[in-house]
Amino acid sequence: MSWFFRSLDSSIGKKILMALTGLFLILFLMIHLAGNLALFKNDGGLAFNNYSSTLRSLPVIPILEIGLGLGFLLHIIQGVRLWWLNRSARSEKYKINTPSKGSSIFSRTMVYTGSITFIFLVIHLRSYWYTVITEGHEVDLFNLVKTSFQDPVYSGFYIVAMALLGFHLNHGFQSAFQTFGWNHVKYFPFIQKAGTLYAILMAVGFASMPVYFLLGGQ
Amino acid sequence: MSEHKLNLKLMIWKQSGPDVKGKFQEYKVSVSPDSSFLEILDDLNDSLERSNKEPVTFESDCREGICGTCGLVINGLPHGPLSRIATCQLHMRHFKDGDTVYVEPFRANTFPVIKDLMVDRSALDRIMHAGGFISINTGGVPDANEIPIPKEISSFAFDAAACIGCGACVAACKNSSAMLFVSAKVSQFALLPQGQPERYQRVEKMIKVMDEEGFGACSNTYACEAECPKGISVKNIARLNREYIKAKVKSHNLD
Ligand code: HEM
Ligand code: SF4
Numbered sequence: 001m002s003w004f005f006r007s008l009d010s011s012i013g014k015k016i017l018m019a020l021t022g023l024f025l026i027l028f029l030m031i032h033l034a035g036n037l038a039l040f041k042n043d044g045g046l047a048f049n050n051y052s053s054t055l056r057s058l059p060v061i062p063i064l065e066i067g068l069g070l071g072f073l074l075h076i077i078q079g080v081r082l083w084w085l086n087r088s089a090r091s092e093k094y095k096i097n098t099p100s101k102g103s104s105i106f107s108r109t110m111v112y113t114g115s116i117t118f119i120f121l122v123i124h125l126r127s128y129w130y131t132v133i134t135e136g137h138e139v140d141l142f143n144l145v146k147t148s149f150q151d152p153v154y155s156g157f158y159i160v161a162m163a164l165l166g167f168h169l170n171h172g173f174q175s176a177f178q179t180f181g182w183n184h185v186k187y188f189p190f191i192q193k194a195g196t197l198y199a200i201l202m203a204v205g206f207a208s209m210p211v212y213f214l215l216g217g218q
Numbered sequence: 219m220s221e222h223k224l225n226l227k228l229m230i231w232k233q234s235g236p237d238v239k240g241k242f243q244e245y246k247v248s249v250s251p252d253s254s255f256l257e258i259l260d261d262l263n264d265s266l267e268r269s270n271k272e273p274v275t276f277e278s279d280c281r282e283g284i285c286g287t288c289g290l291v292i293n294g295l296p297h298g299p300l301s302r303i304a305t306c307q308l309h310m311r312h313f314k315d316g317d318t319v320y321v322e323p324f325r326a327n328t329f330p331v332i333k334d335l336m337v338d339r340s341a342l343d344r345i346m347h348a349g350g351f352i353s354i355n356t357g358g359v360p361d362a363n364e365i366p367i368p369k370e371i372s373s374f375a376f377d378a379a380a381c382i383g384c385g386a387c388v389a390a391c392k393n394s395s396a397m398l399f400v401s402a403k404v405s406q407f408a409l410l411p412q413g414q415p416e417r418y419q420r421v422e423k424m425i426k427v428m429d430e431e432g433f434g435a436c437s438n439t440y441a442c443e444a445e446c447p448k449g450i451s452v453k454n455i456a457r458l459n460r461e462y463i464k465a466k467v468k469s470h471n472l473d
Contacts, residue, residue, distance in 0.1 A: 003472045010425055011395075011435035012462045086393035086434035091327055095231075095242065096320045098294030100390055101301070102444020107437060108392060175438040181460030183453050 019176035045142025155210035166203030286384030326394035349420035387442035393434025401458035418465035
């Protein structure tokens, strides 16, 4: 292994990889949400299906897809590895566990909120991405989304998963900045607030789609 | 002195050695609210010894909050329920009559239990040996104020240097990470001119030993800062991350 990979595999290096991939995924979520707002156009899915087929026809998309897949993969593998290594550092657990006043519930549950997000991701990809990949351009994606969201069980899981993703992002956003060493009296309080705002926007934004179709949106 | 006494049930972790199973043992005590936590353990041991029973092993030294020896986890919190104090500075007036108080050792694989509440924290010393120092060659004594240092910088360095190496940050962390400790030690030198010659090799070596010893990584939960008796800020961990990244980019070390 070269010095580069050895450094990335140190405790700080592992976290830097988490923060880099995490911020990349944060960026992706914003673009993903913005594009999907076309669902609300109320034109029988014309705008949304157009958006989707335009995306599909762009030659850069398959490359970005591979990048995104790698980003998720690295983040997940490294996250689970860190969780395992970190918990193995204390074989004999405390008998009395009092959560410290200093640490938020969001920060202590990253592996759980992350794992739910992973399960969500598998179901989500199976529902839409896989169908588009296997059935090609002709598929009416809007209709697929609409009918799946009219199922209260599917939508319910979706909404819960988005809330938990919000928890993940609320800690993750500011945590990534701390990992890079960008914690400064002047701007860190702003980063923390921006992270919470971002988390709420993403959770509410994505959850609003199943809610919209559950309430009879067309 | 008040006559008023508190009756407490102490549940104290008893473990005869590093690789033996331990368990809580119950002790009923009646204590003065003016006693410190260590004093009630002294009294308990005194009465145990008088009746030919084995005393509870725990560590303490200065008993004024500056040596960092007296690490106990009281009701799940390192150094007890109050913030910014060591166990020796915790007084019984913060407990109520009839309370059950659980006392455990600092728990981390890097801090093996020696006996009962006493743990071996020499892993922190080994991190220090790797780079937590500055080398000064012999010669004349330098003038105290020869090198100008901005007040703000010297204050940051002094805040970091307030770390007493107690290990409560490791004990409080869900990952048993020593990042707050290492960040304080790296910061106190990285900020000052005297720390510059060894700046980058210091952080590389200290993190390497920290990882080899088996401390966890930092998940930025910030529990350490809240439990640290000296209030060492997690901003030092951000600085440590910066120092490490800079060192990895700049140093000629190919390890
Ligand atoms: C869109 C999805 C996701 C985004 C935007 C995201 C973002 C982030 C960010 C920004 C961090 C903070 C990194 C740091 O502390 O420096 C983080 C940490 C973490 N993520 Fe994710 N994440 C996502 C999905 C997942 C998934 C699917 C998992 C699966 C297990 C996961 C597991 C973790 C874990 C365990 C941590 C904490 C690592 C640690 O501090 O020890 N994340 N995530
Ligand atoms: S950083 Fe605080 S808790 Fe950690 S060893 Fe130093 S004084 Fe103790």
